[in-house]
Amino acid sequence: MSGVYARTIFPWLLELSVGGERFARERAKALRSAYGEVLEVGFGTGLNLPHYPRGVTRLVALDPEQMLPAKVSKRISAVSFPVERVRQTGERLPFAANRFDCVVTTLTLCTVADPVRVLREIRRVLRPGGTYLFLEHGRGTKPRVARLQDWLNLPWKYSGVARGCNINRPIDSLIVQSGLRIASLERYVLGRPRILTEMYRGFATS
Numbered sequence: 152m153s154g155v156y157a158r159t160i161f162p163w164l165l166e167l168s169v170g171g172e173r174f175a176r177e178r179a180k181a182l183r184s185a186y187g188e189v190l191e192v193g194f195g196t197g198l199n200l201p202h203y204p205r206g207v208t209r210l211v212a213l214d215p216e217q218m219l220p221a222k223v224s225k226r227i228s229a230v231s232f233p234v235e236r237v238r239q240t241g242e243r244l245p246f247a248a249n250r251f252d253c254v255v256t257t258l259t260l261c262t263v264a265d266p267v268r269v270l271r272e273i274r275r276v277l278r279p280g281g282t283y284l285f286l287e288h289g290r291g292t293k294p295r296v297a298r299l300q301d302w303l304n305l306p307w308k309y310s311g312v313a314r315g316c317n318i319n320r321p322i323d324s325l326i327v328q329s330g331l332r333i334a335s336l337e338r339y340v341l342g343r344p345r346i347l348t349e350m351y352r353g354f355a356t357s
């Protein structure tokens with residue numbers, strides 16, 4: 152993906168598609184038990200920032216891209232905890248083991264190149280008893296939806312609009328494969344089109 156597209160068009164598409172009220176409610180629900188030192192993998196444009204609860208003491212915000220710098224700085228200055236930005240992919244996290252109380256991903260496991268590797272890294276950097284909180288979209292429960300997702304995944308992924316987003320990843324199985332233990336999982340459909348809105352929300356422990 153070209154740098155110009157990544158820095159200009161994609162961030163605005165992101166704001167329009169997942170920056171509204173509907174996703175704000177989803178973000179708040181997914182993040183309500185975040186606390187302590189938190190790592191967010193795939194920070195994007197900081198849309199989760201207003202939804203972190205009081206118990207969060209510090210956020211490390213990791214993303215390979217730095218998008219909409221002015222908007223993101225404004226969002227960062229509006230929260231009460233310090234935010235450190237790290238420009239890096241999640242497949243190799245530059246942190247010691249057992250460091251974070253919580254790790255968060257929202258709408259990110261669809262896009263990373265190697266989701267199981269990212270999840271293994273998340274497990275490594277979570278302190279024992281720490282929590283991985285997730286809000287993701289992925290593979291549908293109904294076979295006919297999953298089949299349609301399989302057919303449309305490649306055209307969607309390489310369409311230019313989606314910037315590498317996969318619509319058919321079985322998020323729960325990927326989490327389990329990484330060795331994390333799912334403690335809570337909600338599966339639901341968040342509007343239409345269903346191939347893009349099969350949701351997975353919950354948390355897992357190391």
Ligand SMILES: C[S@@+](CC[C@H](N)C(=O)[O-])C[C@H]1O[C@@H](n2cnc3c(N)ncnc32)[C@H](O)[C@@H]1O
Nearest residue numbers: 193194195198216240241257258259262263264
């Ligand atoms: C669809 S956006 C979601 C952004 C944000 N999490 C949100 O909920 O609005 C996916 C994000 O994942 C980031 N990303 C892509 N590949 C990644 C990787 N390998 N590791 C970490 N983040 C990655 C992208 O730069 C982008 O910010």
